[in-house]
Amino acid sequence: MSKDVSVVGLDAILSELGAFGRYNIMNYALILFPCYLAGMYGAVYIFEAGDISYRCEVKQCESLGNTSLWLDYAIPKEKGKYSKCFKYPSRGSDCTADAFNTGSKEKCTSFVYSDEDSVVKDFNLGCKNWKRTLVGTFHNSGLFISLPLTGIISDKFGRKKALSFAALMNCIFGFSRSFSTSYIMLVVLEFLEAGLGAGAYTTAFVIAMELVGPKGRVFGNTIINTLYVFGLMSLAGLAWILQDWRKLLRIIYAPSCFVFTYLWILNESIRWLISKGRHDEALKVIKKAAKMNKVQISEQSLAPLQKMENKLAEGKDEVADQPKKSVFLQAIKSSIIRRRLLTCSFLWITCTFVYYGLSINSVSLAGNKYINFMLVAFIEIPANFTCFLVLDKFGRKRVLIIMYILSAILCISLSFLPKDKIWWSLAVYLAGKYSITVAYSSVYIYVSEVFPTNVRQSLLAVCSSTGRVGSTLAPLTPLLALYYENLPSIFFGTMAIIAGLLVFTMPETINMPLPDSIEDAERLSKVSRHKTNA
Known part of the structure; x- marks a missing residue:
């Protein structure tokens, strides 16, 4: 109406x-x-x-403080660092080299934490x-x-x-x-x-x-x-x-x-x-x-x-007597809207998984974790201004495809960089965050433009909430690195490649008015195909 x-x-x-x-x-x-x-x-x-x-608590040695004089024979090393979760079994109550069995390890039952702040402590x-x-x-x-x-x-x-x-x-x-x-x-x-x-x-x-x-x-x-x-x-x-x-x-x-x-x-x-x-x-x-x-x-x-x-005022009683239909259900019944909803949901899953995954894992990079996080966050500012410069010039689809594929290449390339090249790794890491941020910002605009006004936020919420599968799994990605250090980056890259290919199936919305009805939203695909053929 x-x-x-x-x-x-x-x-x-x-x-x-x-x-x-x-x-x-x-x-x-x-x-x-x-x-x-x-x-x-x-x-x-x-x-x-x-x-x-943190490390295991070794009760008979704690009065001596954190010194290598006893840590070396009480706590095993893993990758050059004292283990967080294991200690050598104690043969007695003394804190001497002979008091520990360095031939085996046992899990810790209590811990000594650093002065750092966290719910862990x-x-x-x-x-x-x-x-x-x-x-x-x-x-x-x-x-x-x-x-x-x-x-x-x-x-x-x-x-x-x-x-x-x-x-x-x-x-x-x-x-x-x-x-x-x-x-x-x-x-x-x-x-x-x-x-x-x-x-x-x-x-x-x-x-x-x-x-x-x-x-x-x-x-x-x-x-x-x-x-x-x-x-x-x-x-x-x-x-x-x-x-x-x-x-x-x-x-x-x-x-x-x-x-x-x-x-x-x-x-x-x-x-x-x-x-x-x-x-x-x-x-x-x-x-x-x-x-x-x-x-x-x-x-x-x-x-x-x-x-x-004026028309509504004249026919108010007549409209009130008519049964109300769910606009949301009408939208879902449209095969075009349904396909669009599924595709946009996957695009969102990919953005949240890679975006939050890179943010979370940034605190594990070498150096100050607060500065690293700020840098990974700051790179989003030029990424967002890139959106401003390119979306209205080159269109939504082209930008999304390029940024998804670029993000995939950068994330996967992290697996091949030498671990001693800290600055190179940080630069590629920031570039990967930059590209996925451009994609994420573009998706927000794009999704708001392909659904009708009367169900826009409901459908955007479906995409966004489904997309949270990615952000829900992202906090678990540091656990993957315990099995294979580059596994998170490989997962990020694979998801981004699939998303980039799916964008090809979507309509272009540059300079189009926001659709206010289901018919308007469906018409976007026809207009996009007509422009492509022309």
């Missing part, structure tokens, strides 16, 4: 409002804050449950790497619930209500997690915080994409992703300064309580209001935006919207 209004009227209205008016800037500023916070929330488990130095997770990495897996598995849930709330009740709800959940469960007294309490709160609050970023992103016309989407996405990167870098800086995961959680989650006030101060998405037939409210927001931007919207642009509102 709002299809004609949305396509014909709204893009013209947005064009007349301008891309950088006061209304747009103020709303974007509000949207950017939860995006900045999301950068910290999505990766905090890396420092919260980071691996630290607080909850005695020594030599339980699976428990440590599960913290990140619990966090990311929560997104399987959060993204569809937030998508349903957003598409049914409004974007700002979904954003405010998610922010409140971040505040409650994230802040509470800092008071965890056990490992079980920690992972349960980790799951609940992500499971109910992680949809804040995708909701803010959808609001931003619906706030501007086709020409402003790529620039808006670049700004959002840049703030997300600043969040990542701020996280590493705070973790480095504080050296206390509990204080870190309290500092980063407290501001999320402010975002809950967006329920009263943020303007609802005009495009969403129109898709719900609430044209009178949409007109009020448009007039408010025009007043703030000091522009006059032409009657010609407003006419379709006013006409549709």
Whole structure:
């Protein structure tokens, strides 16, 4: 019912409002804050449950301190370092070379931890790497619930209500997690915080994409992703300064309580209001935006919207008596939308798996783990500006294909670099993160452009939540390196090659208006094929 209004009227209205008016800037500023916070929330488990130095406790020798005088004959070495999990069996209560049987090893039952900060130390997770990495897996598995849930709330009740709800959940469960007294309490709160609050970023992103016309989407996405990167870098800086995961959680989650006030101060998405037939409210927001931007919207642009509102007012009782059909189910019944949904989900899985995998494994690189993480995060800024420069020039498909394949080549090439070439390895590592970031940023824009408005966030949430299979498995990739050091990189490269090939089956969306109905979304494939044949 709002299809004609949305396509014909709204893009013209947005064009007349301008891309950088006061209304747009103020709303974007509000949207950017939860995006900045999301950068910290999505990766905090890396420092919260980071691996630290520890060794077996040898009770009869502990009074002597950490010295090689007794460590050499009490603790075996693995790859030139003292073992974390094994010690030589003791023959007695003395701390002498003869008191240990260096011909065999036994597993540790207690540990001596370094002064480094981590839940590993607080909850005695020594030599339980699976428990440590599960913290990140619990966090990311929560997104399987959060993204569809937030998508349903957003598409049914409004974007700002979904954003405010998610922010409140971040505040409650994230802040509470800092008071965890056990490992079980920690992972349960980790799951609940992500499971109910992680949809804040995708909701803010959808609001931003619906706030501007086709020409402003790529620039808006670049700004959002840049703030997300600043969040990542701020996280590493705070973790480095504080050296206390509990204080870190309290500092980063407290501001999320402010975002809950967006329920009263943020303007609802005009495009969403129109898709719900609430044209009178949409007109009020448009007039408010025009007043703030000091522009006059032409009657010609407003006419379709006013006409549709009058029609709805006249036939209100008739419409109310008609049975309501699920738009989501109608969308899923379309074979084109179904195939597109499956393909976009795999593209998302690949992006999250490689993106988070490289971020997580960066703290294992030689050197300062905080600086390494900052560098791997900082490389996303030029990657996002690359998106801004190339997406509107070369199109979405071409950029995605090139970046997926390039990421695959770089990740696999890490396997062939000599281990003593630290700077070469870091350079290739950063280049791999750069290319997958370009792909990830492009996927966010691309997916928002191939689905209709009335189910856009629901379908985007399906892709994003399915894609979290990748981010859920990513925290476990350091365990693969225990079997074969280059196995994570090989997995990353293989996934990226498959994703690059799948992009060939998708339509091009450059300079196309956002589809507002299922028919509009299906028509994209026909238009894309027509342009290709021409």
